[in-house]
Amino acid sequence: MRPYPPRRGLSILIVALLIASILPSTGYAQQGSVPVHGPTGSAVFGLNSHLATRYPDATTMDIPAALVSELGVTWVREDFHWHRVQPQPDVWDWTFTDAAMRALLSRNINVLGVLGPSVGWATPYPGDPNNDVSYYAPDPDAFAAYAQRVVTRYRRYVNHWEIWNEPDHPIFWRPAPDAAAYTRLLIKTATAIRAADPSATILIGGINPYDTTFLRNVAAQGGWNSFDVLAIHPYVDPYGPEDGNLAAALTDVRAVATQHGQKPIWVTEVGWASGPGDRDAVGRTNEQMQADYLVRANLMLWEAGVEKIFWYSFKDDAHNPYGLIRYGSGRADYRLRKPAFDALRTLNQQLAGATYVSRRDLFQMNVVDNFETFATWQRVSEPNGTLRPSSRARSGRNGAELSYNFATTGNDYVAFERQPALPLLGEPYAVGVWVYGDGSPHNLKVLIRDAEGEVLQFVLGPAGAPGWHFLRVPILGEVEPGNVIVPGGNRRVDFPASLVTIVFDDIVDSFVGSGTIWLDDLTVITGYEVYDLRLQRGSEALDILWSPPGAWVNLATRANSGRIIDRSGNVRTVEAQGGQIRIDVGSAPVYLWHQR
Template sequence: MKRFLLFGLALLMVAALMPAAESATAQHNARQPVASPVFGLNSHLATRYTDPTTMDIPAQLVTELGITWVREDFHWHRVQPRRDIWDWTYTDAAMRALLSRNVRVLGVLGPSVGWAVPHSGDPHNDVSYYAPDHDAFVHYARGVVTRYHRHVKHWEIWNEPDHPYFWRPHPDVAAYTRLLISTAAAIREIDPTATILIGGINPYDTSFLRGVAAHGGWNSFDILAIHPYVNPYSPEHGNLAAATDGVRAVMNRYGQKPIWATEVGWASGASDRDSIGLADDESQANYLVRGNLMLWESGIEKIFWYTFKDDPDNPYGLVRFGEGRDDFRRELFKPAFYALRTLNQQMAGVRYVERRDLFNQHVLVDFTDLEGWQRPHQANGTLHPSGHSREYEQAAELHYRFMTSGNDYVVFKHEPPIPIPSQAHALGAWVYGDGSTHLLRVRIRDAQGEVLQYTLGPVGAPGWHFIQTPLGGAVEPGNVIVPVAGGNRRLDFPAELVSIILDDFVDSFIGSGVIWIDDLRIVSGHEIYNLRLLRGNDALDILWSPPGARANLATANRSGILVERDGNQSFVPAEEGRLSFNLGPAPVYVWHRR
């Protein structure tokens, strides 16, 4: 309740919700969303629901959520508990329950089973996360695909092979790539129409993906699966909109592929990514809607929420754990359950038009004059004026030369530091990349004397694009460049820009290149996010404001229909051609005639 009291006190009045002259988010290297959004679910019926005879109970709730796609594990230890025994009890029950309701299935193959790994500490007939016997894994995959290929056409090979928990004793890109190549070939031999996904990877570190390509695995998969977790940060402060920037830079070199987010989620309390429990039920539901929309807008074709039901100590689910994995009583449903149901209902059949955020951009550094920029303590690069600009004035031409396999970077410091307006809540730059994943960063000194580092993003492919970073929230401890006693790792104003940095994200890179930077900009104004969509002749505006705001939406209607995050509806009368309503962190859907 405290959140809503603060929201009421902080209410802002916005004159009119119209497209800003230059929308920062719209210019963030935007990718056109696919026509039909798919917001799916990691359902885990075959592996976590314990009663195969009542599998229809959770499957019916999947249908109630408006889910048309689920991600289901075909765990090796479940279907082949021993080398000479196959058991289809749970997978058959799950497939019957889901497929009979016209729910399509993305099947995940893996992880290992105890009898098929060299590690002796795991039970022979239970799950193991150690690297599997290669031939035994391909044999298991053949068995699963042979049984289900008439109905399951999409297969994800392993889960997070780049994570040390899921590929033990440590990730091995060469071994995984060999497994990917062999398993994909076996699947296509059984079903030439099958679609193969690489095991979902962390998109913020592309070194594993580049390793797969370097070991010859790029053509073995059809869809790039990512797991863009930013929990416990909000979608905005976690910069979820930039989740695909790094992998798109890799694809620019090796070939384009569709991107699916086969896992994304936020916990509603203390979890594996948040020991304190910064989020709660309300935050989880709000982040679900905002995160799904941001990923869809970035061009991700399908997004699968993690997960359907809470684990005992990991509350990522839509349903609380209750009395066990089979407990799906309605009193256990969290706000996130209704938020996902409403999202699917409201987004059915829509067409994307534009993002209409009420942000303003102001040029902080235009690079028409490079006086004041210095390169201290190193010789890894130079900064020169260039006529290769985005518009009419000159840009900065940054040459770099990274010659070691360690962490190479080049820093350009400005003397004196450049003041940053106190109303800034994001900072970005126009960049013309060279196809690399080198990161453009900035360092800012705040009122406490802390120097904090922020990553705008990878420089990416050739062609001008806007990359940005939010300035709210605490930075990771490793991005506190100059700590101070009592520092809070947050940007306290007044603040000033100290330097810009180009960092070799892949330390093994050795070589040189050139990029161009034009207009370093601060993003300010009312923090109101607005997506404009269409369904037939009806306009749908989806809006939210984390700090709270008063919105006035131009309309040709006498009234509009406002649908709240959880599905409650109300009429909003128009006054002088505008619909007026309050906004907060919970997104609302506003239907009206264009």
């Protein structure tokens, strides 16, 4: 997993449903929705199991494997660590990988194999023991030979291989991430894998999707055609999936793919610790929150078009509680299940065989500036671009053309101030804008001045690929200190507040160049924060609902009653009245089954 600090961008909030509790729900609208294809349930929601590398007893591997099967997952991500299977150049040891494969494959669980990291004897770094793990860049020929040997042994059973883990992270590629070196390794290893198994599917090592500099450099070095699937690790903890804008993970990755060739996207790690851990020393997420976030994150990523999602992880480390099972008395202790265990099992049970229908968008979206009049926007500070009327518009006659020219390798940006500032009426929970991107990684941001005079910055996210798409960002949470532009308050928006500035910022300081993006319909989003995904199975409809702040929700139905299954799998019946089912929705998602 990656312990880098979270970044809060945004592309598409996946399922925003804002319903006042006094209003009945009516029909469905799919504004800006992302098409979803493929299966649901256990075919999508997998797990980082780590049996071969973290479970200490090869003779009792069936104990943890039985629990994996109980979760209903049919995909796991397993490490084939080089130092374990080839501790010396002339020594091969398959004890633990064979045991793990037998235990998992006998239960019809598919395996995504991770190849790497280095072994000490295969790197030039003298400080690592020869027969132990190393994160220093290995000899590419030796690594490719190891990969080919592993794939040859397991090719009848394992057909998906991820080359390295997080090569863009300084912990996992030493002495520092090197896209050129990784690309050479990727190309050589992919060739070796395909020689052993021409039908194999190859994944790039899971990368940070919020900064695609490394991925872009891999493409520039000629590595794009060496892998079949984009693997990403979109950690946003300790923020929740909505406040952390988890869906922003896909925007810039898709922009890169637009330039070089589309590929499926898999999330091979995502998770939250249930206490103090690598990414949050304070431990702001507890076990109940971890279980809530597991369901919400999986659903948001799947609805956004991610093909497979692997929760990190199965069992806690001693000081890093990301697991579904507590650390307990050690690596072999699998007795102490956390609420997240039941949450993943229930998610797979409820979505098995269900198909996606739509997301419900009944929230209030109010356009506060349609860019038809431009006299009110003025450039401030940096003379790095222009904002002017354009006939390219999503609606109406005009949109806004934002041209930029970033000429240095420093922090270039361009900002445009609204005069007068735009009042954010109705105390909205989010702001957004329609964007026609140019494929660049640069970030669009807004500055908001609140009632205390504090000016806070909110990151909408990268401009993304060509074509109109809606970027939005929640504005009710506490911002990081780096996003306080003018201090003097509590790092939260206190109403009344106004939007004062639009900023376009080069996320990659080394970028030098120019381009153009287009904007239209600057929007505020008001109402209760409620999320709803609609699926169906046979004659029944399934609504999956949650609300981080809590809300009463009325749902239209033809049924006389419905079944509500909570996050842990408990079932109760709720009666309909007047063609509606009224339920109290909170941060823990619930599954409502009723007749269509």
